[in-house]
Amino acid sequence: MPHDHGHAHIDPKSGDRRVSIAIWANGLLTVAQIAGGILSGSLALIADALHNFSDMASLVIAFVARKIARRPADERMTFGYGRIEIVAALINYTTLILVGFYLIYEGVMRFIEPTEVQGWTVVILGGVALVVDTLTAVLTYSMQKGSVNIRALFLHNLSDALASVAVIVGGTLIILYDLLWVDPAITIGIALYILYLALTEIGGPVRTLMLGSPPDIDSTAVIEAMRSVDGVADVHHVHLWQMQEHEAALDCHVVVTADGWKRIEAIKVDIKDRLNERFDVTHSSLEFEHEENAHQNADLYGHGKSARKEGNHVHGDA
Numbered sequence: 001m002p003h004d005h006g007h008a009h010i011d012p013k014s015g016d017r018r019v020s021i022a023i024w025a026n027g028l029l030t031v032a033q034i035a036g037g038i039l040s041g042s043l044a045l046i047a048d049a050l051h052n053f054s055d056m057a058s059l060v061i062a063f064v065a066r067k068i069a070r071r072p073a074d075e076r077m078t079f080g081y082g083r084i085e086i087v088a089a090l091i092n093y094t095t096l097i098l099v100g101f102y103l104i105y106e107g108v109m110r111f112i113e114p115t116e117v118q119g120w121t122v123v124i125l126g127g128v129a130l131v132v133d134t135l136t137a138v139l140t141y142s143m144q145k146g147s148v149n150i151r152a153l154f155l156h157n158l159s160d161a162l163a164s165v166a167v168i169v170g171g172t173l174i175i176l177y178d179l180l181w182v183d184p185a186i187t188i189g190i191a192l193y194i195l196y197l198a199l200t201e202i203g204g205p206v207r208t209l210m211l212g213s214p215p216d217i218d219s220t221a222v223i224e225a226m227r228s229v230d231g232v233a234d235v236h237h238v239h240l241w242q243m244q245e246h247e248a249a250l251d252c253h254v255v256v257t258a259d260g261w262k263r264i265e266a267i268k269v270d271i272k273d274r275l276n277e278r279f280d281v282t283h284s285s286l287e288f289e290h291e292e293n294a295h296q297n298a299d300l301y302g303h304g305k306s307a308r309k310e311g312n313h314v315h316g317d318a
Contacts, residue, residue: 018139019063026056029132040121043110055156058092082244085149090205092152096198103191110184122171133161163190211241214248225274231260231267233291236298251285255294
């Protein structure tokens, strides 16, 4: 299947402004929550503050990554700088995982040694946090559909908003019923939710950085489409990967029949058109081999097991 390019396109400067507002809002909120958590004795409030701090750091990383990603390709980075946003997403998800485990540890310790909590401070600051978290989520919602980098931020902010709701509920229960165990229980609940979000989303950036094939493209269908071109005998040494988040690429060896060799340019155009139209593979590098002089026993994927005869070979780029 081709990539889904239905994501919203937002002017880069407008997107940068949104991220900047979110950075300042989360920074101020983090300071207020840490101070309030220390004064009130609420671990849940400090947990939410740490999550907000990780959001602020993530926003800064994402902001810088967006700037760098727009640089054109040069002699140092011949594929361009677009993958820096994938790296930023990986850093952000990793940060979420570390924060999640730390909060679980702190919550367990608080169960062992309960501490008095001032419920009203927790409720008031939790309410402020909910407003800021909701604002940040709204700012990043339309941007996250087309960027794994911004999606990581959006999930940070969405989990923050839900965590703030939990903190408010916990503070209310402490005011009404003096249930001190609710605070560490909510902390652990927030931590588990953070871990769930991070662990379910981190696979995408890892796959891209590992040069895995795009998850929304059927590699078998791509190979069959190339093999079905008139004059193509076979393909091997196939590499299908994402150069950037929304830009798939392919290189492979194409074995051409004796008759097909006479019209090799037409075969190349046909293959590239099929790759582009059916699978949205816009960049392809094809090395053509005459069937009488092709690699022998070559693996379909990768570079393994091949012995090459001397003969005719032609290389074609997109």
